[in-house]
Amino acid sequence: MDFTLTEDQLAVREAARDFAQNVLLPGVIERDRDMKYPTEEVRQMGELGFLGMFIDEKYGGAGMDTMSYALAMEEISKVDASCSVIMSVNNSLVCWGIEEFGSEEQKQKYLPRLTSGEWIGSFCLSEPEAGSDATAQKTTAEDKGDHYLINGVKNWITNGGTSKLHIVFAQTHPELGHKGINAFLVETDWEGVEIGPKEDKMGIRASDTHSIMYTNVKVPKENRIGEDGFGFKFAMKVLAAGRLGIASQALGIAAGAYERAVEYAKVRTSFGKPIGQHQAIAFKLAAMATEIEAARLLVYRTAWMKDNHMDITVASSMAKLMAADVAMKHTTEAVQIHGGYGYVKEYHVERLMRDAKITQIYEGTSEIQHIVISRAILKGQLYQPMFK
Ligand code: CAA
16 A cells, blocks of 8 residues: 655645645635635636646646645645635536536536636535435426526525536426436526525635526526436536545645644743643644544545545545544634634634534535445445455
Protein backbone atom coordinates (compact mmCIF):
# COMPACT_ATOMS: atom_id res chain seq x y z
CA MET A 1 0.00 0.00 0.00
CA ASP A 2 1.45 3.36 -1.02
CA PHE A 3 0.17 6.54 0.62
CA THR A 4 2.60 8.87 -1.19
CA LEU A 5 1.10 11.76 -3.15
CA THR A 6 2.38 12.28 -6.69
CA GLU A 7 4.29 15.39 -7.78
CA ASP A 8 1.18 16.60 -9.61
CA GLN A 9 -1.05 16.11 -6.58
CA LEU A 10 1.42 17.95 -4.33
CA ALA A 11 1.55 20.82 -6.84
CA VAL A 12 -2.26 21.09 -6.92
CA ARG A 13 -2.41 21.11 -3.13
CA GLU A 14 0.23 23.84 -3.02
CA ALA A 15 -1.62 25.94 -5.62
CA ALA A 16 -4.91 25.58 -3.71
CA ARG A 17 -3.18 26.47 -0.42
CA ASP A 18 -1.62 29.61 -1.95
CA PHE A 19 -4.94 30.64 -3.46
CA ALA A 20 -6.78 30.08 -0.17
CA GLN A 21 -4.23 31.98 1.91
CA ASN A 22 -3.56 34.86 -0.50
CA VAL A 23 -6.89 35.37 -2.25
CA LEU A 24 -9.62 33.92 -0.04
CA LEU A 25 -8.40 34.67 3.48
CA PRO A 26 -8.21 38.50 3.27
CA GLY A 27 -11.97 39.06 2.72
CA VAL A 28 -13.48 35.93 4.23
CA ILE A 29 -14.81 37.52 7.44
CA GLU A 30 -16.51 40.37 5.55
CA ARG A 31 -18.04 38.08 2.92
CA ASP A 32 -19.45 35.88 5.69
CA ARG A 33 -20.80 38.87 7.63
CA ASP A 34 -22.39 40.53 4.57
CA MET A 35 -23.52 37.30 2.81
CA LYS A 36 -21.51 38.59 -0.16
CA TYR A 37 -21.17 36.14 -3.03
CA PRO A 38 -17.45 35.76 -3.95
CA THR A 39 -17.80 36.79 -7.60
CA GLU A 40 -14.17 37.71 -8.23
CA GLU A 41 -12.85 34.75 -6.20
CA VAL A 42 -15.00 32.31 -8.20
CA ARG A 43 -13.77 33.86 -11.44
CA GLN A 44 -10.19 33.20 -10.33
CA MET A 45 -11.12 29.63 -9.32
CA GLY A 46 -12.28 29.11 -12.91
CA GLU A 47 -9.00 30.50 -14.25
CA LEU A 48 -7.01 28.15 -12.02
CA GLY A 49 -8.98 25.10 -13.19
CA PHE A 50 -10.72 24.51 -9.84
CA LEU A 51 -14.24 24.49 -11.32
CA GLY A 52 -13.85 21.49 -13.62
CA MET A 53 -10.97 19.71 -11.98
CA PHE A 54 -11.46 16.13 -13.14
CA ILE A 55 -13.35 16.93 -16.35
CA ASP A 56 -11.66 15.98 -19.61
CA GLU A 57 -9.54 18.71 -21.17
CA LYS A 58 -11.49 18.36 -24.43
CA TYR A 59 -14.48 19.87 -22.58
CA GLY A 60 -12.38 22.60 -20.99
CA GLY A 61 -11.71 20.70 -17.75
CA ALA A 62 -8.36 20.46 -15.98
CA GLY A 63 -8.15 16.68 -16.59
CA MET A 64 -6.84 15.96 -13.09
CA ASP A 65 -7.59 12.99 -10.88
CA THR A 66 -10.15 12.84 -8.06
CA MET A 67 -7.38 12.81 -5.45
CA SER A 68 -6.22 16.25 -6.63
CA TYR A 69 -9.81 17.47 -6.33
CA ALA A 70 -10.07 16.20 -2.74
CA LEU A 71 -6.77 17.89 -1.85
CA ALA A 72 -7.82 21.21 -3.39
CA MET A 73 -11.23 21.05 -1.69
CA GLU A 74 -9.51 20.44 1.66
CA GLU A 75 -7.17 23.42 1.31
CA ILE A 76 -9.88 25.83 0.15
CA SER A 77 -12.27 24.64 2.89
CA LYS A 78 -9.67 25.33 5.58
CA VAL A 79 -10.18 28.99 4.79
CA ASP A 80 -13.51 29.52 3.02
CA ALA A 81 -16.20 26.83 3.01
CA SER A 82 -18.54 29.12 1.04
CA CYS A 83 -16.15 29.00 -1.90
CA SER A 84 -15.63 25.28 -1.52
CA VAL A 85 -19.35 24.45 -1.68
CA ILE A 86 -19.65 26.50 -4.87
CA MET A 87 -16.69 24.50 -6.19
CA SER A 88 -18.00 21.13 -5.01
CA VAL A 89 -21.49 21.49 -6.49
CA ASN A 90 -20.11 22.75 -9.81
CA ASN A 91 -17.47 20.00 -10.07
CA SER A 92 -19.16 16.92 -8.66
CA LEU A 93 -22.88 17.33 -9.08
CA VAL A 94 -23.09 19.40 -12.24
CA CYS A 95 -19.97 18.93 -14.42
CA TRP A 96 -19.34 15.31 -13.51
CA GLY A 97 -23.04 14.45 -13.86
CA ILE A 98 -23.08 15.89 -17.38
CA GLU A 99 -19.75 14.35 -18.40
CA GLU A 100 -20.64 10.89 -17.09
CA PHE A 101 -24.30 10.67 -18.11
CA GLY A 102 -25.01 13.49 -20.61
CA SER A 103 -25.16 13.27 -24.40
CA GLU A 104 -22.17 14.36 -26.49
CA GLU A 105 -24.16 17.42 -27.55
CA GLN A 106 -24.92 18.35 -23.92
CA LYS A 107 -21.25 17.96 -22.96
CA GLN A 108 -20.02 20.13 -25.82
CA LYS A 109 -22.66 22.78 -25.24
CA TYR A 110 -22.42 23.17 -21.49
CA LEU A 111 -19.16 21.81 -20.05
CA PRO A 112 -16.72 24.41 -21.45
CA ARG A 113 -18.81 27.22 -19.92
CA LEU A 114 -19.12 25.45 -16.56
CA THR A 115 -15.50 24.36 -16.25
CA SER A 116 -14.18 27.84 -17.06
CA GLY A 117 -16.43 29.57 -14.54
CA GLU A 118 -18.21 31.58 -17.24
CA TRP A 119 -21.29 29.76 -15.96
CA ILE A 120 -21.90 28.15 -12.57
CA GLY A 121 -24.31 25.25 -12.18
CA SER A 122 -26.92 24.18 -9.63
CA PHE A 123 -28.36 20.77 -8.71
CA CYS A 124 -32.08 21.20 -8.14
CA LEU A 125 -33.34 18.08 -6.37
CA SER A 126 -34.65 19.22 -2.97
CA GLU A 127 -38.19 20.52 -2.65
CA PRO A 128 -40.23 21.93 0.24
CA GLU A 129 -41.54 18.39 0.89
CA ALA A 130 -38.79 16.31 -0.72
CA GLY A 131 -35.54 16.63 1.21
CA SER A 132 -34.24 13.33 2.54
CA ASP A 133 -37.13 11.56 0.80
CA ALA A 134 -35.87 12.50 -2.64
CA THR A 135 -38.33 10.24 -4.50
CA ALA A 136 -41.26 12.44 -3.36
CA GLN A 137 -40.79 14.90 -6.24
CA LYS A 138 -43.79 17.20 -6.78
CA THR A 139 -42.22 19.17 -9.62
CA THR A 140 -43.69 17.90 -12.87
CA ALA A 141 -42.30 17.60 -16.39
CA GLU A 142 -45.15 17.11 -18.82
CA ASP A 143 -44.16 15.42 -22.08
CA LYS A 144 -45.36 17.62 -24.95
CA GLY A 145 -43.75 15.74 -27.83
CA ASP A 146 -40.67 17.74 -28.81
CA HIS A 147 -40.38 19.43 -25.42
CA TYR A 148 -41.32 19.16 -21.72
CA LEU A 149 -43.19 21.69 -19.61
CA ILE A 150 -41.73 21.98 -16.11
CA ASN A 151 -43.72 23.27 -13.14
CA GLY A 152 -42.75 23.24 -9.49
CA VAL A 153 -40.64 24.65 -6.67
CA LYS A 154 -37.13 23.71 -5.52
CA ASN A 155 -35.59 24.55 -2.16
CA TRP A 156 -32.11 25.14 -0.70
CA ILE A 157 -30.46 25.48 -4.09
CA THR A 158 -26.74 26.17 -3.80
CA ASN A 159 -25.57 28.78 -6.35
CA GLY A 160 -29.29 29.50 -6.85
CA GLY A 161 -28.89 33.24 -7.40
CA THR A 162 -25.90 33.10 -9.70
CA SER A 163 -26.05 29.85 -11.64
CA LYS A 164 -26.82 29.89 -15.33
CA LEU A 165 -27.61 26.18 -15.63
CA HIS A 166 -29.84 24.05 -13.42
CA ILE A 167 -30.06 20.29 -13.35
CA VAL A 168 -33.77 20.03 -12.49
CA PHE A 169 -35.44 16.83 -11.30
CA ALA A 170 -39.11 16.42 -12.12
CA GLN A 171 -41.77 13.74 -12.24
CA THR A 172 -42.95 12.76 -15.72
CA HIS A 173 -44.85 9.54 -14.94
CA PRO A 174 -46.25 9.76 -11.37
CA GLU A 175 -47.74 6.27 -11.64
CA LEU A 176 -44.19 4.86 -11.90
CA GLY A 177 -42.92 6.45 -8.66
CA HIS A 178 -39.17 7.06 -8.69
CA LYS A 179 -38.91 5.32 -12.09
CA GLY A 180 -40.94 8.20 -13.60
CA ILE A 181 -38.48 10.93 -12.56
CA ASN A 182 -36.31 12.71 -15.13
CA ALA A 183 -33.39 15.15 -14.92
CA PHE A 184 -33.24 18.16 -17.24
CA LEU A 185 -30.67 20.80 -18.16
CA VAL A 186 -32.47 24.12 -17.75
CA GLU A 187 -30.90 27.46 -18.60
CA THR A 188 -31.87 30.05 -16.03
CA ASP A 189 -32.70 32.79 -18.51
CA TRP A 190 -35.45 30.68 -20.05
CA GLU A 191 -38.96 32.01 -19.58
CA GLY A 192 -40.69 30.82 -16.42
CA VAL A 193 -37.58 30.40 -14.22
CA GLU A 194 -37.91 32.64 -11.17
CA ILE A 195 -35.27 32.96 -8.45
CA GLY A 196 -36.69 33.19 -4.91
CA PRO A 197 -35.18 35.22 -2.06
CA LYS A 198 -31.71 34.43 -0.72
CA GLU A 199 -31.63 32.37 2.48
CA ASP A 200 -30.05 34.01 5.56
CA LYS A 201 -28.01 31.05 6.82
CA MET A 202 -26.06 30.06 9.94
CA GLY A 203 -22.93 29.19 7.94
CA ILE A 204 -21.49 29.15 4.41
CA ARG A 205 -23.07 32.59 4.30
CA ALA A 206 -21.19 33.86 1.25
CA SER A 207 -22.61 31.06 -0.90
CA ASP A 208 -26.02 31.96 -2.25
CA THR A 209 -28.85 29.60 -1.46
CA HIS A 210 -32.28 30.23 -2.94
CA SER A 211 -35.60 28.63 -3.65
CA ILE A 212 -36.46 28.47 -7.35
CA MET A 213 -39.87 28.52 -9.02
CA TYR A 214 -40.50 26.97 -12.44
CA THR A 215 -43.71 27.97 -14.21
CA ASN A 216 -44.45 26.37 -17.59
CA VAL A 217 -40.74 26.26 -18.42
CA LYS A 218 -40.35 24.86 -21.93
CA VAL A 219 -37.39 22.47 -22.04
CA PRO A 220 -36.30 20.91 -25.36
CA LYS A 221 -36.34 17.11 -25.37
CA GLU A 222 -32.60 16.97 -26.07
CA ASN A 223 -32.02 18.58 -22.65
CA ARG A 224 -33.24 15.50 -20.76
CA ILE A 225 -30.32 13.57 -19.26
CA GLY A 226 -30.34 9.88 -20.22
CA GLU A 227 -33.29 7.65 -21.02
CA ASP A 228 -36.86 8.45 -19.97
CA GLY A 229 -37.12 7.64 -16.23
CA PHE A 230 -33.36 7.72 -15.51
CA GLY A 231 -33.59 10.82 -13.30
CA PHE A 232 -33.65 9.24 -9.82
CA LYS A 233 -30.81 6.80 -10.52
CA PHE A 234 -28.88 9.70 -12.02
CA ALA A 235 -29.43 11.71 -8.80
CA MET A 236 -28.22 8.83 -6.62
CA LYS A 237 -25.13 8.13 -8.72
CA VAL A 238 -24.17 11.79 -8.89
CA LEU A 239 -24.76 12.29 -5.17
CA ALA A 240 -22.39 9.40 -4.40
CA ALA A 241 -19.68 11.44 -6.13
CA GLY A 242 -20.91 14.70 -4.61
CA ARG A 243 -20.64 13.31 -1.09
CA LEU A 244 -16.91 12.87 -1.59
CA GLY A 245 -16.70 16.59 -2.33
CA ILE A 246 -18.58 17.44 0.86
CA ALA A 247 -16.50 14.94 2.84
CA SER A 248 -13.38 16.78 1.60
CA GLN A 249 -14.99 20.06 2.57
CA ALA A 250 -15.75 18.81 6.09
CA LEU A 251 -12.20 17.51 6.40
CA GLY A 252 -10.83 20.90 5.39
CA ILE A 253 -13.07 22.77 7.84
CA ALA A 254 -11.89 20.48 10.66
CA ALA A 255 -8.24 20.77 9.64
CA GLY A 256 -8.47 24.56 9.33
CA ALA A 257 -9.84 24.85 12.87
CA TYR A 258 -7.23 22.40 14.17
CA GLU A 259 -4.32 24.32 12.62
CA ARG A 260 -5.58 27.54 14.19
CA ALA A 261 -6.02 25.81 17.56
CA VAL A 262 -2.43 24.47 17.50
CA GLU A 263 -0.99 27.89 16.69
CA TYR A 264 -3.08 29.53 19.41
CA ALA A 265 -2.13 26.87 21.99
CA LYS A 266 1.55 27.62 21.38
CA VAL A 267 1.33 31.38 21.90
CA ARG A 268 -1.44 31.95 24.41
CA THR A 269 -0.21 31.64 27.98
CA SER A 270 -2.08 30.97 31.20
CA PHE A 271 -0.86 29.99 34.65
CA GLY A 272 2.68 30.88 33.52
CA LYS A 273 3.01 28.72 30.39
CA PRO A 274 1.57 28.26 26.88
CA ILE A 275 -1.87 26.68 27.16
CA GLY A 276 -0.71 23.78 24.94
CA GLN A 277 1.54 22.75 27.83
CA HIS A 278 -1.51 22.13 30.00
CA GLN A 279 -2.70 18.58 29.66
CA ALA A 280 -6.33 19.73 29.29
CA ILE A 281 -5.43 21.43 26.00
CA ALA A 282 -2.66 19.06 24.86
CA PHE A 283 -5.01 16.07 25.02
CA LYS A 284 -7.65 17.95 23.02
CA LEU A 285 -5.05 18.61 20.30
CA ALA A 286 -4.04 14.94 20.28
CA ALA A 287 -7.66 13.83 19.87
CA MET A 288 -8.23 16.40 17.12
CA ALA A 289 -5.13 15.33 15.19
CA THR A 290 -5.99 11.64 15.46
CA GLU A 291 -9.65 11.88 14.49
CA ILE A 292 -8.99 14.33 11.65
CA GLU A 293 -6.35 11.93 10.30
CA ALA A 294 -8.88 9.05 10.45
CA ALA A 295 -11.38 11.13 8.46
CA ARG A 296 -8.62 12.07 6.01
CA LEU A 297 -7.87 8.40 5.37
CA LEU A 298 -11.52 7.70 4.53
CA VAL A 299 -11.71 10.73 2.24
CA TYR A 300 -8.46 9.99 0.40
CA ARG A 301 -9.27 6.30 0.08
CA THR A 302 -12.64 7.17 -1.49
CA ALA A 303 -10.90 9.49 -3.96
CA TRP A 304 -8.42 6.72 -4.75
CA MET A 305 -11.29 4.27 -5.30
CA LYS A 306 -12.98 6.65 -7.74
CA ASP A 307 -9.71 7.10 -9.61
CA ASN A 308 -9.54 3.30 -9.82
CA HIS A 309 -13.09 3.09 -11.21
CA MET A 310 -14.60 1.41 -8.15
CA ASP A 311 -18.12 1.96 -6.86
CA ILE A 312 -17.83 4.66 -4.18
CA THR A 313 -21.47 4.72 -3.01
CA VAL A 314 -20.74 3.31 0.45
CA ALA A 315 -17.22 4.69 0.76
CA SER A 316 -18.33 8.27 0.07
CA SER A 317 -21.20 7.96 2.55
CA MET A 318 -18.74 6.71 5.18
CA ALA A 319 -16.26 9.47 4.42
CA LYS A 320 -18.95 12.16 4.59
CA LEU A 321 -20.49 10.77 7.77
CA MET A 322 -17.14 10.60 9.55
CA ALA A 323 -15.68 13.84 8.25
CA ALA A 324 -18.84 15.85 9.00
CA ASP A 325 -18.98 14.59 12.60
CA VAL A 326 -15.26 15.23 13.06
CA ALA A 327 -15.71 18.75 11.65
CA MET A 328 -18.57 19.55 14.02
CA LYS A 329 -16.81 18.08 17.05
CA HIS A 330 -13.40 19.61 16.49
CA THR A 331 -14.43 23.05 15.30
CA THR A 332 -16.32 23.21 18.60
CA GLU A 333 -13.14 22.12 20.42
CA ALA A 334 -11.13 24.76 18.54
CA VAL A 335 -13.53 27.43 19.81
CA GLN A 336 -13.15 26.00 23.32
CA ILE A 337 -9.34 26.13 23.11
CA HIS A 338 -9.53 29.76 22.01
CA GLY A 339 -11.82 30.59 24.97
CA GLY A 340 -13.47 34.02 24.68
CA TYR A 341 -11.37 34.84 21.60
CA GLY A 342 -12.88 31.83 19.87
CA TYR A 343 -16.32 33.33 20.28
CA VAL A 344 -15.49 36.42 18.24
CA LYS A 345 -15.23 36.57 14.47
CA GLU A 346 -11.64 37.81 14.21
CA TYR A 347 -10.20 34.42 15.18
CA HIS A 348 -12.03 32.51 12.39
CA VAL A 349 -12.89 29.39 14.41
CA GLU A 350 -16.46 30.46 15.21
CA ARG A 351 -17.12 30.74 11.45
CA LEU A 352 -15.61 27.31 10.85
CA MET A 353 -17.88 25.93 13.60
CA ARG A 354 -20.94 27.47 11.95
CA ASP A 355 -19.80 26.22 8.53
CA ALA A 356 -19.23 22.69 9.84
CA LYS A 357 -22.89 22.16 10.72
CA ILE A 358 -24.13 22.12 7.13
CA THR A 359 -21.83 19.20 6.25
CA GLN A 360 -24.02 17.01 8.50
CA ILE A 361 -27.09 18.17 6.54
CA TYR A 362 -26.59 18.74 2.81
CA GLU A 363 -26.01 16.16 0.08
CA GLY A 364 -27.73 13.68 2.39
CA THR A 365 -27.97 14.18 6.14
CA SER A 366 -25.84 12.03 8.44
CA GLU A 367 -28.98 9.97 9.06
CA ILE A 368 -29.26 9.32 5.28
CA GLN A 369 -25.60 8.23 5.21
CA HIS A 370 -26.43 5.73 7.96
CA ILE A 371 -29.25 4.40 5.75
CA VAL A 372 -26.98 4.01 2.71
CA ILE A 373 -24.25 2.27 4.76
CA SER A 374 -26.54 0.02 6.79
CA ARG A 375 -28.49 -1.14 3.71
CA ALA A 376 -25.20 -2.13 2.08
CA ILE A 377 -24.11 -4.01 5.22
CA LEU A 378 -27.36 -5.97 5.32
CA LYS A 379 -27.06 -6.79 1.63
CA GLY A 380 -23.52 -8.07 2.30
CA GLN A 381 -22.00 -5.46 -0.04
CA LEU A 382 -19.96 -3.37 2.33
CA TYR A 383 -16.42 -4.68 2.15
CA GLN A 384 -16.30 -6.04 -1.36
CA PRO A 385 -15.28 -2.92 -3.24
CA MET A 386 -12.76 -1.81 -0.63
CA PHE A 387 -10.48 -4.82 -0.56
CA LYS A 388 -10.99 -6.22 -4.02
N1 CAA B 1 -26.77 4.19 -7.54
C1 CAA B 1 -27.68 3.71 -8.41
N2 CAA B 1 -28.97 3.47 -8.10
C2 CAA B 1 -29.34 3.74 -6.82
C3 CAA B 1 -28.46 4.22 -5.86
C4 CAA B 1 -27.13 4.45 -6.26
N3 CAA B 1 -26.20 4.94 -5.41
N4 CAA B 1 -29.13 4.38 -4.70
C5 CAA B 1 -30.41 3.99 -4.93
N5 CAA B 1 -30.52 3.60 -6.22
C6 CAA B 1 -31.71 3.09 -6.89
C7 CAA B 1 -32.20 1.81 -6.24
O1 CAA B 1 -31.54 0.67 -6.76
C8 CAA B 1 -33.67 1.83 -6.59
O2 CAA B 1 -33.85 1.39 -7.93
P1 CAA B 1 -34.79 0.11 -8.28
O3 CAA B 1 -36.15 0.45 -7.76
O4 CAA B 1 -34.72 0.03 -9.76
O5 CAA B 1 -34.18 -1.04 -7.58
C9 CAA B 1 -34.00 3.30 -6.58
O6 CAA B 1 -32.77 4.00 -6.75
C10 CAA B 1 -34.69 3.74 -5.33
O7 CAA B 1 -33.81 3.44 -4.26
P2 CAA B 1 -34.33 3.18 -2.79
O8 CAA B 1 -35.43 2.19 -2.80
O9 CAA B 1 -33.13 2.90 -1.96
O10 CAA B 1 -34.98 4.62 -2.47
P3 CAA B 1 -35.42 5.27 -1.11
O11 CAA B 1 -36.65 6.04 -1.34
O12 CAA B 1 -35.40 4.28 -0.01
O13 CAA B 1 -34.28 6.40 -0.86
C11 CAA B 1 -32.21 7.34 -0.22
C12 CAA B 1 -32.96 6.19 -0.91
C13 CAA B 1 -30.78 6.85 -0.12
C14 CAA B 1 -32.75 7.63 1.16
C15 CAA B 1 -32.29 8.60 -1.13
O14 CAA B 1 -33.63 9.08 -1.18
C16 CAA B 1 -31.37 9.70 -0.70
O15 CAA B 1 -30.17 9.65 -0.98
N6 CAA B 1 -31.90 10.78 -0.05
C17 CAA B 1 -31.12 11.95 0.28
C18 CAA B 1 -31.23 12.97 -0.82
C19 CAA B 1 -30.06 13.91 -0.81
O16 CAA B 1 -28.91 13.53 -0.63
N7 CAA B 1 -30.33 15.18 -1.13
C20 CAA B 1 -29.30 16.13 -1.26
C21 CAA B 1 -29.80 17.29 -2.07
S1 CAA B 1 -28.59 17.93 -3.18
C22 CAA B 1 -27.64 19.01 -2.29
O17 CAA B 1 -27.66 19.08 -1.08
C23 CAA B 1 -26.72 19.76 -3.15
C24 CAA B 1 -26.32 21.08 -2.65
O18 CAA B 1 -26.81 22.08 -3.16
C25 CAA B 1 -25.22 21.21 -1.68
